Structure formats: C-alpha cells, structure tokens
Amino acid sequence: MKSAAPSVKTGGDPAWQGRVAVVTGASSGLGLALAAALAERGALPVLVARDATRLRQALATLGGRGECHALDVRDAAGLRSLARDLAQRHGRLDLWFNNAGLTLAGEFQQMRAEHLQRMLEVNLLGVLNGCSAAYALMHEQGRGHIVNIASLAGLLPTPGLAGYAMCKHGVVGLSLSLRLEAAQRGVRVSVACPAAVDTPADPTRAPADLPQLPEAPWLRRFLDAAAGRPAPAAEVAQAILRGTARNDALILPGKSRAVAWLYRMAPGLVWRDSQGRVAAARGRDAQSMK
Ligand SMILES: NC(=O)c1ccc[n+]([C@@H]2O[C@H](COP(=O)([O-])OP(=O)(O)OC[C@H]3O[C@@H](n4cnc5c(N)ncnc54)[C@H](OP(=O)(O)O)[C@@H]3O)[C@@H](O)[C@H]2O)c1
Known part of the structure; x- marks a missing residue:
C-alpha cells in the first residue's frame, strides 16, 4: 500500500513546543507520520x-525540522548512547516512541525460524531496548x-500472524507493567494498538536478507477481509498523540477501540x-472448522 508523504504545517502547540521526541522506524509509514505530527506541534x-x-x-519532508540517526533498534548500546547524547545536547528527553517493526504473515508451519526470530528481535527485543534506553x-x-x-x-488472536501477535502481546504486557512501576518515578508509559494502517509495509514480503515467505494466497484474502480498509497513517498518528497527551494507558485509534471492546x-x-473468515478464505465450509 502506498501512502502520501506527510505535509507539515507551521505553527505549534505550547504543550508540545520544544519537546525532544525520539521516533524509531521514522523513515516510513506510521513512524514518519508520527514525526510529522510532532513537528507540526x-x-x-x-x-x-x-x-x-x-x-x-x-527529514526533508518535514522541512528539516528535527534530526535523524541511522540506528538499528537491535543495537541496545547504540540506543542508550543516543538517549544520553540527546539529553546532553538538548538538556532533556521528553518522549520516546518505539515504533520500528515489521510484519511477516504466513501459515505457522511454513514460516522459517529466521522469520520468527527477526520479528522477535525487532518487534519485541527492539522495543525492550528502546524502553531500557x-x-x-x-x-x-x-x-x-x-x-x-x-x-x-497485541490484544486479540490473529491467524496467519502468530509470530507477530506473540511480539505485540509482549509489547502490551511490557508497557502496561512498566507503566505501573514507572508512575511514581514521574515516567509515563503508554501503548498504542492500531488496526490496519495505510503504510508501505507488505506482510507477505520478507526483508531482502531473508528467504521469501511461502505463497499462501488464502492468507492475503483473509488478512485483507479481516483488516478492512486501512486508516491513513496521518490520522492514526494524530490519534496516538492525542492519547499520549491524555496519558492513556492503552491508546486505541480508530476502529481498534470497538474491536478491542468486543473481544x-x-x-x-x-x-x-x-x-469463519479463515475457512471462507481457504474456500472451505466454516462448519468443517473445529
Ligand atoms: N501498517 C499497519 O497496518 C500497522 C498496524 C498496526 C501496527 N503497526 C505497527 O506500526 C509500526 C510501523 O509500521 P509501518 O506499517 O509504518 O511500517 P513501515 O512503513 O514498513 O516502516 C517501518 C520502519 O521501521 C524501520 N525499521 C525496520 N526495521 C528496523 C530496525 N531493525 N531498526 C530500526 N528501524 C527499523 C524502517 O526503516 P529501515 O528499514 O531503514 O530501518 C521503517 O522506517 C510497526 O511496529 C507495526 O507493527 C502497523
């Protein structure tokens, strides 16, 4: 899915002015939209x-408002020195969005160990590294x-995305637990659980250095039907910043609120x-699923 480059308006919001805000995975999709929304404020x-x-x-799409650092979230030491460096240079570190992630979809028995391992390293341990830093x-x-x-x-079972769901459930558990521990130290922790977002991410394509994912045509049909129309990344980013300003424990943008409530x-x-949706996508009768 293609999403338009974010446009940054001028002006600002006194509550956000001058805040130093790290966004991982900020060169694309939701991360870039978050960076744009922050710059706009x-x-x-x-x-x-x-x-x-x-x-x-x-950064150029943000009119150069901000700074960028080439870092892998699997590099725990690199993230720690970034945090220290920012605090030294700016005298503050206000916000840290652990957004970098990748989605790899596939039938569980066909996923290779390296696909699951990569998601674990980036989607869960990468977030843990960011939280620690x-x-x-x-x-x-x-x-x-x-x-x-x-x-x-991260809140409900998602067939075809078992490894991804495992990592995201872990992120929810980490965030809500750390939130309670951190509150008395003056540190806030929130976790956002968006439904489908319109970004360039393609869950059926593996990163270039990994083997391609086995074809599972039913899975694409299932994911498209289950996810519905993806929300624009800019809209989701705005909802996440509103939830951040309210200090919501769980930020549920758009339709994810209704689905999470229903579950x-x-x-x-x-x-x-x-x-039923899995069965329909596989072309079988829902009744035959046990
Ligand atoms: N798209 C959706 O429907 C959706 C729905 C719910 C939640 N989310 C979550 O939203 C987040 C962003 O997803 P997206 O769809 O916006 O993805 P995206 O468009 O593919 O962007 C991923 C970003 O993460 C960076 N990244 C990937 N691996 C990294 C690593 N090891 N270290 C540092 N940066 C890394 C990428 O840049 P480089 O490759 O240059 O590192 C890129 O900037 C993910 O956590 C995803 O799980 C997405």
Missing part, C-alpha cells in the same frame, strides 16, 4: 531507522513519556468470526 522529532538515505529524505534517562530526569506501538494483534466483552464471538 512544534516538538523536535528525532528520527531513527537503519537506512541513512531514507532517513534524510524523510529511554527509561534509564527518564528515571534520572524524573519525567518523560515512553509510547510503544503495538497493534490490535473483551464477547471473546467467543470474535473467535467464531475469525474462524
């Missing part, structure tokens, strides 16, 4: 991703806000609906 977005060229291009600094400062980007797949109230209904 007058904050200083610090864009992090691996590819320096794409990062510079991303930000929390150490914010704990010292006695203030700050960590916002982890999980997914609706909490009537999990059986969601299970049956999901099983």
Whole structure:
C-alpha cells in the first residue's frame, strides 16, 4: 500500500513546543507520520531507522525540522548512547516512541525460524531496548513519556500472524507493567494498538536478507477481509498523540477501540468470526472448522 508523504504545517502547540521526541522506524509509514505530527506541534522529532538515505529524505519532508540517526533498534548500546547524547545536547528527553517493526504473515508451519526470530528481535527485543534506553534517562530526569506501538494483534488472536501477535502481546504486557512501576518515578508509559494502517509495509514480503515467505494466497484474502480498509497513517498518528497527551494507558485509534471492546466483552464471538473468515478464505465450509 502506498501512502502520501506527510505535509507539515507551521505553527505549534505550547504543550508540545520544544519537546525532544525520539521516533524509531521514522523513515516510513506510521513512524514518519508520527514525526510529522510532532513537528507540526512544534516538538523536535528525532528520527531513527537503519537506512541513512531514507532517513534524510524523510527529514526533508518535514522541512528539516528535527534530526535523524541511522540506528538499528537491535543495537541496545547504540540506543542508550543516543538517549544520553540527546539529553546532553538538548538538556532533556521528553518522549520516546518505539515504533520500528515489521510484519511477516504466513501459515505457522511454513514460516522459517529466521522469520520468527527477526520479528522477535525487532518487534519485541527492539522495543525492550528502546524502553531500557529511554527509561534509564527518564528515571534520572524524573519525567518523560515512553509510547510503544503495538497493534490490535497485541490484544486479540490473529491467524496467519502468530509470530507477530506473540511480539505485540509482549509489547502490551511490557508497557502496561512498566507503566505501573514507572508512575511514581514521574515516567509515563503508554501503548498504542492500531488496526490496519495505510503504510508501505507488505506482510507477505520478507526483508531482502531473508528467504521469501511461502505463497499462501488464502492468507492475503483473509488478512485483507479481516483488516478492512486501512486508516491513513496521518490520522492514526494524530490519534496516538492525542492519547499520549491524555496519558492513556492503552491508546486505541480508530476502529481498534470497538474491536478491542468486543473481544473483551464477547471473546467467543470474535473467535467464531475469525474462524469463519479463515475457512471462507481457504474456500472451505466454516462448519468443517473445529
Ligand atoms: N501498517 C499497519 O497496518 C500497522 C498496524 C498496526 C501496527 N503497526 C505497527 O506500526 C509500526 C510501523 O509500521 P509501518 O506499517 O509504518 O511500517 P513501515 O512503513 O514498513 O516502516 C517501518 C520502519 O521501521 C524501520 N525499521 C525496520 N526495521 C528496523 C530496525 N531493525 N531498526 C530500526 N528501524 C527499523 C524502517 O526503516 P529501515 O528499514 O531503514 O530501518 C521503517 O522506517 C510497526 O511496529 C507495526 O507493527 C502497523
């Protein structure tokens, strides 16, 4: 899916003005939209991703408002020194969005160990690395806000995305637990669980250095039908910043609120609906699914 480059308006919001805000995975998709929304409010977005060229291009779309650092979220020491460096140069570190992630879809028995391992390293351990780096600094400062980007797949079962859902459930558990521990230290922790977002990410394509994912045509049909129309990244980013400003524990942008509520109230209904959709996408009768 293609999403338009974000446009940054001038002006600002006194509540956000001058805040130093790290966004990982900020060269594309939701991360770039978050960086744009932060710049629009007058904050200083610090864009992090691996590819320096794409990062510079991303920063240019923000009119150069911010700074960028080529870093892999698997590099725990690199993230820690970034946090220290920012605090030294700017005298503050206000926000840290752990957004970098990748989605790999596939039938569980066909996924290779390296696909699952990569998701675990980036989507879960990468978030843990970001939390450790930000929390150490914010704990010292006695203030700050960590916002982890999980997914609706972090709250409910998602067939075809078992490895991804495992990581995102982990991110939700980490965030809500750390939130309670951090509150008395003046540090806030929130977790956002968006449903489908319109970004360039393609869950059926593996990163270039990994084997391609086995074809599963039913899975594409299932994911498209289950996810519905993806929300624009800019809209989701705005919802996440509103939730951040309210200090929501769980930020549920757009339709994820209704789905998460339904799953909490009537999990059986969601299970049956999901099983029926898997069966329909596989071209089998829903009745034959046990
Ligand atoms: N798209 C959706 O429907 C959706 C729904 C719910 C939640 N989410 C979550 O939202 C987040 C962003 O997703 P997206 O769809 O916006 O993805 P995207 O467009 O593919 O962007 C991913 C970003 O992460 C960076 N990245 C990937 N691996 C990295 C690593 N190891 N270290 C540092 N940066 C890395 C990428 O840049 P480099 O490759 O240059 O590093 C890129 O900037 C993810 O956590 C995803 O799970 C997405």
